[in-house]
Amino acid sequence: MDELAVAMKARDFIAQCGPSALPVSVDSYAAKIGGVVKAEVLGENEDAWSVKLPTGKYRICVNCAQNGRRQRFSVCHEVAHVVLEITADHSAPSWSFARRPPGEIACDVFAAELLLPYKLFKPRVDASDMGLKAIGELADEFDASLISTASRFATFSRELCGFVLSEGGRVRYCARSTSLRDARAWVKAGTALPTDSLSARLREGAVPTGPEEAEPDQWFEDWDRDGSLYEDARHFSQWDQTLTLLWFDEEDLRPQTVDRRQWEEETQGLRELDGNLPWPGKSKRRP
Ligand SMILES: [Zn+2]
Structure with a gap:
């Protein structure tokens, strides 16, 4: 299945x-x-x-x-x-x-x-601010974990948005929005957290701050496009898990045409489940 x-x-x-x-x-x-x-x-x-x-x-x-x-x-x-x-x-x-x-x-x-039922969650994602603070508030509202909430937030977001879960300083899993996948932004499983990224610094004990600008080519494989990337992160030393939210602020990365897949996503909410959940092996493949 x-x-x-x-x-x-x-x-x-x-x-x-x-x-x-x-x-x-x-x-x-x-x-x-x-x-x-x-x-x-x-x-x-x-x-x-x-x-x-x-x-x-x-x-x-x-x-x-x-x-x-x-x-x-x-x-x-x-x-x-x-x-x-x-x-x-x-x-x-x-x-x-x-x-x-x-x-x-x-x-x-x-x-x-x-x-986090789609029908109840999706409208709140659309109305939410970007960043883990806003996602934390959604997690409170749904009484769900920050990981579950952030993963589904990224999956359902209309923005160019991805959620990365790392263990031991290495990427385990990445959930991406439809538009981020269409932009071919891909975080490879198994790679180390980018040096000096907010995520890496938090893992080394830095005090959490707000979101900050990040380097797209440090996070995404074969990335050579323009656009301002933002990063927000939390680290949980108990499990050595790092949660990272990444999003672009550039309208020009957004696909200009509404194709059938997007139509399906908007109307049925199904398309975003394709290939971006934590499924064994899938994270190692390119889309
Ligand atoms: Zn079980």
């Missing part, structure tokens, strides 16, 4: 539950599959597990030691296992994209759709 199929299943599921208020109720999602959520003491790196009871209902246990947003995501992730009929493989830590099995990533994609 590819990411588009996963996203479609998630949107079908959401349509059946009909969340309209924010933040969405993950208990309602659980109830839809006959699941009851319990917060319990689990292993240190264990997010959640679920089991089908003889009654046909599900018992979903989330780790009470983790923060509420992590627990909400975990509930959605466990719902995904049931709806997608994917057997859990929770041997690798969930915070590491590097070691995440494909089935688990599929459930993460489904969970992100549930927590």
Whole structure:
């Protein structure tokens, strides 16, 4: 099952539950599959597990030691296992994209759709300012993690915008807006954070400041176009993860014609899922 199929299943599921208020109720999602959520003491790196009871209902246990947003995501992730009929493989830590099995990533994609439903999220992205401060406010509104929110923000943005997640100072994953992909801006997985970039400096212990201007050819492969690039970043030393938001301020990089793909994105919100979610191997290929 590819990411588009996963996203479609998630949107079908959401349509059946009909969340309209924010933040969405993950208990309602659980109830839809006959699941009851319990917060319990689990292993240190264990997010959640679920089991089908003889009654046909599900018992979903989330780790009470983790923060509420992590627990909400975990509930959605466990719902995904049931709806997608994917057997859990929770041997690798969930915070590491590097070691995440494909089935688990599929459930993460489904969970992100549930927590940040397209119909509710997209209008807010369109109305939002650029930068991680504004994205943090959206994360608060949806009661979702900054990573999930920033990734979907970049994916759905109308601007030339990308979100880069790095682990250990190396790029793991990049989500790009449709217009950034059309501009052929590509951040290669595995590359080191650009020296002296805001992201690299934060990782080395600098105090976060606001967004600043960045060098496009340091971030993007084979980049030889004009345009002012801006960078905003946060670093979480606990996991050695760096979150980077990149965006251009130049209208002239924007595609001038509305083609079928853009039309589909505007009307159905599907196109932006093509090839920019954290899918194994895909990040290593050029579009
Ligand atoms: Zn799982």
